[in-house]
Amino acid sequence: MYISQLSLTDFRSYAQADVRLSPGINVLIGPNGVGKTNIVEAIGYLANLSSHRVSNDGPLLRFGTERAVIRGTVHHADRVSSLEVEITSGKINKARINRANPVRAREILGIVRTVLFAPEDLSLIKSEPSFRRKFLDDLLLSLRPVEVGTKTDYDRIVKQRNALLKSVRGRSALSTSQEATLQAWDLQLAATGARIMRGRLKILELLEPYMAAAYADLADGAKTASMQYLSSISSEGPTAELDHSELPQLGQDQLQELLLQALEANRSRELERGITLFGPHRDDLALYLGHTPAKGYASHGETWSFALALRLAAYRVFGDDDPRPGAGPILILDDVFAELDATRRDRLAHIVAGAEQVLVTAAVPEDVPKALKGAFFQVSPGQVDDA
Template identity: 50%
Template sequence: MYVTHLSLVDFRSYPTVELPLDHGVTAFIGPNGQGKTNLVEAVGYLATLGSHRVSQDGPLVRLGAERAVVRASVATNADQDSRPSLVEIEITPGKTNRARLNRSPVKRPRDILGTLRTVLFAPEDLALVKGDPSDRRRFLDELLVARAPRYAGVRSDYERVLKQRNALLKSAGAAMRASRAGRGGAAGPDLGTLDVWDTHLAQAGAELLAARLELVDALRPLVAKSYESVAATGSGTNNVDVRLEYKSSLGPDTELTADRAVLVDALVEATGRMRKDEIERGVSLVGPHRDDLVLGLGPMPAKGYASHGESWSFALALRLASYELLRTIGSDPVLVLDDVFAELDTGRRERLAELASAAEQVLVTAAVPEDVPDALAGARVDVLGGDVRRVA
């Protein structure tokens, strides 16, 4: 899989961009702040419907414009003459985005997911090791969707149910506090309704939780292998136990299984047990939205104990393992390396470059040509002052 052409209208700093691309390596070269990352961010947005830099769509639209358009032609195999797929997303902050596939509108933007698949590594990925559980949950869920786009609907259903249930809990909590204070007013919500939402949450949550557990099982050996590849020094000192453990809000005494029916029962039981605390706090305290992926090196958790170099190696390993997992289900995903080589020591730079060079398409951003290792020699696009020019 590779992008043959990228078109932008009012995306980030660009009024317009028309950029042909080839399979193999393309390096975007230019000083910081010139728009290199904006180009690969656009590619990533088409693949995930999200940005690796911001959580909202507003900053993606050029100042003064009402909307942005990102469009790409995607070939599934460099050795075939089949017609590329044309995928397009129109980003309109405050409104529902619109998408097209081969120039035909689709019902929902998520219907384009799977047309383009990417694995992106950027400096922000250190948060996978050092950051909050939400960063690791997002990593798992985005990989789930890349692997099987139907999970975009599962995530959406779960988030919708969670929002409704939290609103009910908040209302019940407010009514309970008012009653304690002796204040009159309208009665609180019927808690029988909460039983219904408990069931909905358990059903949607069990599907998402089971998929995450299956994904972690598939990732575990790939992450260990990738960590060994990027961290190896040749001294025999890197034979470290790399661990991925799923930590569920169901509690340490709950045996985690990918059996959906068992998970539904466990979630219903846990929400019932936590109901009083949930009403007091006005939020749902049990479910996939409260879970974490615990990363470990040897007996210790990576967060708080891993060195800076070990953290980089773990973050790299997670992304490289994702790449290896996705390539088993079809065409190679596009590998995006956004300003990472300047952050790495010489050994990790060279090992990452060697591993990346086998990908069907690699998009690299760097401030200067010297930041791109020789193993990733290929096409070059200079980016300066909004001008995007292919020079080699």
């Protein structure tokens, strides 16, 4: 898979930018702050409808504008698609496929697949569970776009359930109608939450062997990397005896029943705190080097290797999902090589060099390993030129 033409209108620092890209290696060179990452961020947005840098769309609009447009020509196996996403302040984003009538933006999910490496990836290892949940969910939704509706429904249910819990916080008893409403939300949360959990567990099953192998390649086999899904339903209450290692063997119906049990058994706690305490929005992904948690114990080099191994595993999972020639995901390496020591830099370069399309950003050409040879672009404020 590759993008041959990218056009940006009022996106980030670009009033207008048109970039012709090639299969193979494409390197964007320029000092920090000139807009290199904005280019690859736009390609990532076509794939995931979200940014790897910010949690909302506001900063994506060029200052003083109310609308940004990303257009891309995507070559996927034997198919060529023209995509357009319109990001509008305060409104629902729209998309076009092959210049047809506008559709909901989420209709384009799955057409472009990217795996992005960036300094922000260190948050996968070092920061809060939300980063690791997003990693799993982004991969799940890219592989199975039909689950976007499930995730949207779940987020809405949690928000409305929390609003109800907050409104009755501290009360010793609920009215009949309030109790009925809360039970209704319980059923919906358990149904959608179990589907998300089952999807995440399947993704984890696909990722783990590739992640372990990639870490061994990057870190020269010094330690073994592993992962485990940590669920809120395994931590306390009537399901506390359920070991985290048992979760992958459970079906969706079993997970749904366990979620319901946790919600019902902890009703008083949730009423006291005014918040939903159980469900996939409270889960985490534990990462280990040997028997030691990576978070808080891994060195800087080990942290980088683990983060890169997770992304390389995602790349392999995409490849297994669609093994046709020309269907592999686009690899994006955003200012990564400057952060790596020489050994890890060379190993990563050789691993990714054979991808259908690789986009690299770097401050100076010397930061790009010699194994990555291809088209070079010079980026200056608001402009991208052939180098």
